[in-house]
Amino acid sequence: MPKFLRIPLTAFAFFGFFSFGCIVGWLALPLLAFWPGTPEAKRRRMDNAICGVYRGFMQFLHLVRLVGYTRPELPPDFPRSGGYVVIANHPSLIDTLILMGLSPGLASVVKPHWYSSWMLRVLMRYAGHIPGTDRSAALSPSAEGTLDMSQETASDGDMPAVVDRMVAHLQSGRPLVIFPEASRSWERKMRRFRRGAVEAAVRAGVPIVPAFISVNPPMLMKHQPWYEVPERRGMYRVEFFPVIETAGRDLDPRQLNRELRAAYEVRFVEMLRERDASALAAAPVAQLPQT
Structure with a gap:
């Protein structure tokens, strides 16, 4: 798809996601909550519906060739x-x-202002997201209402209440997604x-699922406007350690955290090599001067 078409389509996709999330939160999920069944059955229905929203959005992005995934x-x-x-790079x-x-x-x-937002607050609550504080971004994701922290000086010990x-x-039997990079x-x-x-x-005694996300070429990066789309669609891949x-x-959380960071660093360097090789292969070949 030409780049000039992918820019407005990207805008439409994100507008549609937030609009659909609002509709699901205010209409669909309350209906599922009142539908007859045990509390466990209701929880499963809502979990499946919310997960379906995310899967559906990614399938849409793939079908319209905004991304490959x-x-x-x-x-x-x-x-x-x-x-x-589940932890991952970001x-x-x-x-x-x-x-x-x-x-x-x-x-x-999630950020406090998203947790109380009129548009997404119902979806946030039904999804079981945890309200954070203004400085708790050191613990959590940064996209679609999840926490973001541009300051690199925050201490890991700043938010014991959020931990x-x-x-x-986790002890209640519910899983979490966290980006240790925070941004x-x-x-x-x-x-x-x-x-x-x-x-x-x-502390909760639960498994850690390390996942690595690669995207080639890079897109939707930090400080990159959404309309700065790459020449080729980004190909996303999720791998698991x-x-x-x-x-x-x-286990010592500090030591384990350092070991995980080292493993991610190795894979990140490999991703950079893959990106560079793809960019070189996609670059136009300079024509030799005719003799």
Whole structure:
């Protein structure tokens, strides 16, 4: 699709997502909540509906060729129930949408103004998102209402109350999605990993599911306007590292966080090489002067 067509289509896609999210929150989810059934059955219905919204949006982006994306098969060691924490790097704006569509029931920590927004507050509450505080971005995602922190000086220990909420959420048997970078990565460098996600998982004794998101060419990066679309559509891929079990283990969250950051750094460098190779292959070949 030509670049000049993808710009207005991108605007339409995001407008449609927020509008549809508002409709789902104010109309569809309340109906599902009042539909007869046990509390567990109602919860499953709402989780499946919310997950379907995220999956549907990504399928739409793929069908209209704004992005290339196929939802990955979950690995055999992916938790099928109970609390767990999915962590991932954060290369673009739509990473949250990708991860929320992996499995029903996933939630995150959200900005206070989104949690109380007239447009999305009902969806936020039915989805089980955790309200954060103005400075709790060191713990959570940054896209579509999730927390973002542009300041790199925040301390991991700034928000113990939010970590406590995360632990309680996980212990209740509900999973979370967290981006330890807190904000989107730089184009060619990852941000440092904040340890809130690992600390919450260790304290709750739940599995950590490390996922790596790659996109080639880069798009929807930090400080990049939505209308600055690449010449080629971004191809997204989600890969999984082995699940880390924390229950019954004496783990140091700081050390585990450093080890995870090192593993992500290796894969991030590989992604940069893939991007560079693709950009070189796609570049027009200079014609040799005729003799």
